[in-house]
Each structure stands twice: as C-alpha cells, then as structure tokens.
Amino acid sequence: MAKLKEVCTFYSGTGFPTKYQGNDEGEYAFYKVSDIANNVQLGNTYLSVCNNYISGEIAKEIKGCILPKDTVVFAKIGEAVKLNRRAITSADCLIDNNAMGLAPIQDKLRLDYFFYYMRNLKMEKLAESTTVPSVRKSLLEELEIKVPSLEEQKEIGEILDKVSVVIQTRKQEIEQLDLLIKARFVEMFGDPIYNANNLPMMCLNDLGVWNSGGTPSRTNPAYFTGEIDWYSAGELNTLYLEGSIEKITEEAIQESAAKLFKAGSMLVGMYDTAAFKMGILKKASASNQACACIEPNETVNIVWLYYSLQLMKEHFLSQRRGVRQKNLNLGMIKGFEIPIADRGKQDEFVCFAEQVDKSKVV
Incomplete structure (x- = not known):
C-alpha cells in the first residue's frame, strides 16, 4: 500500500477571469467542471470537448497551473463532487479552481490502473459536511492505494477494460x-x-x-x-x-x-x-x-x-x-x-x- 502523495503528483485549478473566457482558439484548453461533465456524458475518457482556450501569455498573467497530459481530473467542490465524474487530460491544459488533478508517477502507477481506482473512489464520502461539499487536498494525499507490480497493474487494467466493454454494451x-x-x-x-x-x-x-x-x-x-x-x-x-x-x-x-x-x-x-x-x-x-x-x-x-x-x-x-x-x-x-x-x-x-x-x- 502507498499513500496517494507518494505515487501521484497533485495539480490545483486556476481562477479563470471572466474577461478571458469564451475564446475558441488558444495554446491551452481551459476546462471548467462543466466541461469535464460534458466529456464524461459524451463517453470521452480523455478530455476533448472544451468551451474555452487561452494563450500562453494569459496563462502566465493569471499564474495558471499547467496540467500535463495523462492527469486524472475531477470536481473538488460543489454538488458536482457527488457525481463522481473523472476524465484524463489529452494534452497540457488548465482546469478551473473548482477542480483538481492527479497524475500518477509513471514508474509507480500505470495510468489505466490508477484511472479505475479514481473512478471507483466515492468522492462524496470524503467531502466535508459544509453548506457546499468540498474535498481537501490534504485528505486525498493521505488516502492509500494498493500498488502491485507494474505488470500486475497491466493485467488488472486489461481485465477491467473487458468489464467496461460489457458495461458499456x-x-x-x-x-x-x-x-x-x-x-x-x-x-x-x-x-x-x-x-x-x-x-x-x-x-x-x-x-x-x-x-x-x-x-x-x-x-x-x-x-x-x-x-x-x-x-x-x-x-x-x-x-x-x-x-x-x-x-x-x-x-x-x-x-x-x-x-x-x-x-x-x-x-x-x-x-x-x-x-x-x-x-x-x-x-x-x-x-x-x-x-x-x-x-x-x-x-x-x-x-x-x-x-x-x-x-x-x-x-x-x-x-x-x-x-x-x-x-x-x-x-x-x-x-x-x-x-x-x-x-x-x-x-x-x-x-x-x-x-x-x-x-x-x-
């Protein structure tokens, strides 16, 4: 077993000023929680549909946190926490500050294995009981995940892929x-x-x-x-x-x-x-x-x-x-x-x- 902070890199979201929203071209896709939801509802494991893009200059101006490809993203605050929607970044991008990203460290966790773990993690059970549900980074860092060998992870991922095909059918x-x-x-x-x-x-x-x-x-x-x-x-x-x-x-x-x-x-x-x-x-x-x-x-x-x-x-x-x-x-x-x-x-x-x-x- 290992704690998530030992086998993942955590990425935070970025505040998205209204004046920079609405552009359909730019160097980086800027995904809101609603974009994550739209992709999941469309059946996309990897993020591809986005309503906002920004330039590299704007990313620097707003001190944006750039998430790398193959980061698992999800809502961390609000009612969306209860929907347990997960997706994977398909390229370097940004997410809004209502979301969070976790990227598995490659020599410790396979992406497919980790993604199945995250999809089955009931985030609403980790949310603080406040007026607006929210999940703290410090709590997620301490969660434990079973870490078999990379070869075993591959085998488990292949089995779960087959199960997913049956479920999708x-x-x-x-x-x-x-x-x-x-x-x-x-x-x-x-x-x-x-x-x-x-x-x-x-x-x-x-x-x-x-x-x-x-x-x-x-x-x-x-x-x-x-x-x-x-x-x-x-x-x-x-x-x-x-x-x-x-x-x-x-x-x-x-x-x-x-x-x-x-x-x-x-x-x-x-x-x-x-x-x-x-x-x-x-x-x-x-x-x-x-x-x-x-x-x-x-x-x-x-x-x-x-x-x-x-x-x-x-x-x-x-x-x-x-x-x-x-x-x-x-x-x-x-x-x-x-x-x-x-x-x-x-x-x-x-x-x-x-x-x-x-x-x-x-």
Missing part, C-alpha cells in the same frame, strides 16, 4: 430501450412540443401539489445521521429513485426547510446542469432546495408525466435564466404548459413502458 442496450419507450410515446400522443394531435394544454401547476426542498443546517451534524433519503438534483438519474447518498433525521425535517415528500411524487432539478433532471420517489423522501417536487393528482399518471417532460426537456431548458449559471425556479416550472392526454391512454402507455423496463434487468 449493456448501457447502449438500455439506451435503445429508452428510445423505444419515447418512440411509443410520440406514436400514441404526438411530439408534445408541437402538439400535432391538438391535445388540451394544462399548466404543470394544475397537475398536482408542488413544493421545493430544503437543506438542514450543516452546523448540526446530527441532522445527517438518520434514515430518510435526502436527494440532491445531481442524483436524479433514473426513472425511479432507489436511495440517496445522504440521509437525514425526522428532527431535520421538523426543524428546517426540508420537507418529506410522499412516495410516488417526482423530483425535478432546477439549477444549472441538473435542471430538469427527474426521478420518481419509491418511498417518502426529502430533497435539497435545488429540487422541485410534484405530488400528482388524478389528472396525470406520474410515469407518463416523466416521459412527457423528458421529451419537452430541451424546450423548457431554453427558458432558463442566468448568465454564469442557467437556472429554473419553482414558479417557472409550475407555469410551464404541456399537452395532456386522456388518463386511460396515459395508463396504457405506462403499461407498455413498464414492460420494456422489465427488459432492462433481464
């Missing part, structure tokens, strides 16, 4: 099943954005009771020792939500702005890259203030609503506000209108979707 199969469900929705109800079937329009506010979540005070760590699921918007990644990273107590619900939402309600993300991510609660749970929640009435089947909103997601996201961070708010979401089908037809579609979903676990 399965993900692609699941994505195709999701496309099948969405195609069936359009076949039955038309594209909800254009409403060619002339279905009646209703505000989301009229489809149930809406609320937003809240965060118990981090100054009372006891609030976060309970069994009640407490979701952040970044965790809304599946149709049904199986369990949150953090849990809170009943006292936290009673003594803060947090609320207990009923099973069968649906959470909707409101802020930045998590805007309009959604998930349906399988049991009574809470969320932070970055989530809205609808407890549906009899007008709508919540699973039907989930797929309807998925198809209209980009339409709604285009109405976000903000310059540096594109956000929605509860009032905006409640005011959005969607075409509403007959409840019987909704239920028919949901039966189809549930049958397809069963194929995902075969």
Whole structure:
C-alpha cells in the first residue's frame, strides 16, 4: 500500500477571469467542471470537448497551473463532487479552481490502473459536511492505494477494460430501450412540443401539489445521521429513485426547510446542469432546495408525466435564466404548459413502458 502523495503528483485549478473566457482558439484548453461533465456524458475518457482556450501569455498573467497530459481530473467542490465524474487530460491544459488533478508517477502507477481506482473512489464520502461539499487536498494525499507490480497493474487494467466493454454494451442496450419507450410515446400522443394531435394544454401547476426542498443546517451534524433519503438534483438519474447518498433525521425535517415528500411524487432539478433532471420517489423522501417536487393528482399518471417532460426537456431548458449559471425556479416550472392526454391512454402507455423496463434487468 502507498499513500496517494507518494505515487501521484497533485495539480490545483486556476481562477479563470471572466474577461478571458469564451475564446475558441488558444495554446491551452481551459476546462471548467462543466466541461469535464460534458466529456464524461459524451463517453470521452480523455478530455476533448472544451468551451474555452487561452494563450500562453494569459496563462502566465493569471499564474495558471499547467496540467500535463495523462492527469486524472475531477470536481473538488460543489454538488458536482457527488457525481463522481473523472476524465484524463489529452494534452497540457488548465482546469478551473473548482477542480483538481492527479497524475500518477509513471514508474509507480500505470495510468489505466490508477484511472479505475479514481473512478471507483466515492468522492462524496470524503467531502466535508459544509453548506457546499468540498474535498481537501490534504485528505486525498493521505488516502492509500494498493500498488502491485507494474505488470500486475497491466493485467488488472486489461481485465477491467473487458468489464467496461460489457458495461458499456449493456448501457447502449438500455439506451435503445429508452428510445423505444419515447418512440411509443410520440406514436400514441404526438411530439408534445408541437402538439400535432391538438391535445388540451394544462399548466404543470394544475397537475398536482408542488413544493421545493430544503437543506438542514450543516452546523448540526446530527441532522445527517438518520434514515430518510435526502436527494440532491445531481442524483436524479433514473426513472425511479432507489436511495440517496445522504440521509437525514425526522428532527431535520421538523426543524428546517426540508420537507418529506410522499412516495410516488417526482423530483425535478432546477439549477444549472441538473435542471430538469427527474426521478420518481419509491418511498417518502426529502430533497435539497435545488429540487422541485410534484405530488400528482388524478389528472396525470406520474410515469407518463416523466416521459412527457423528458421529451419537452430541451424546450423548457431554453427558458432558463442566468448568465454564469442557467437556472429554473419553482414558479417557472409550475407555469410551464404541456399537452395532456386522456388518463386511460396515459395508463396504457405506462403499461407498455413498464414492460420494456422489465427488459432492462433481464
């Protein structure tokens, strides 16, 4: 075993002045946390998509930390910590000061072996319990990693590569099943954005009771020792939500702005890259203030609503506000209108979707 500080070089991020942002040419790519997320979501192990570039002169002016090729980068602060996204630099570059980089020392660690280690490191468990989650460099330096011989590392990496191919193939199969469900929705109800079937329009506010979540005070760590699921918007990644990273107590619900939402309600993300991510609660749970929640009435089947909103997601996201961070708010979401089908037809579609979903676990 070895400590990370013994087998890796640590690189910090650099503050990125607004006046230098937005250039699509330059000597160095300057990756923000959102760029790391975009690359991971595109399936890129190595960073290739970037929205900002700077010259060598500007890098010197801002005292930028240049990260070498083959450095593993990740978010170190904010809700992005909980998403556990990792990528590898493909050339010398910079990262913003919300991120960190670790480069394995070549005669001690193979990059592929180390990357698998980092991908499986649950960073949110290392984050300090403050209002904004953050991971300290000093803590990471003391983490231990098993360091077999370089030949053994190569063998382990090759095995994990094969496993990754199987996982990726399965993900692609699941994505195709999701496309099948969405195609069936359009076949039955038309594209909800254009409403060619002339279905009646209703505000989301009229489809149930809406609320937003809240965060118990981090100054009372006891609030976060309970069994009640407490979701952040970044965790809304599946149709049904199986369990949150953090849990809170009943006292936290009673003594803060947090609320207990009923099973069968649906959470909707409101802020930045998590805007309009959604998930349906399988049991009574809470969320932070970055989530809205609808407890549906009899007008709508919540699973039907989930797929309807998925198809209209980009339409709604285009109405976000903000310059540096594109956000929605509860009032905006409640005011959005969607075409509403007959409840019987909704239920028919949901039966189809549930049958397809069963194929995902075969």
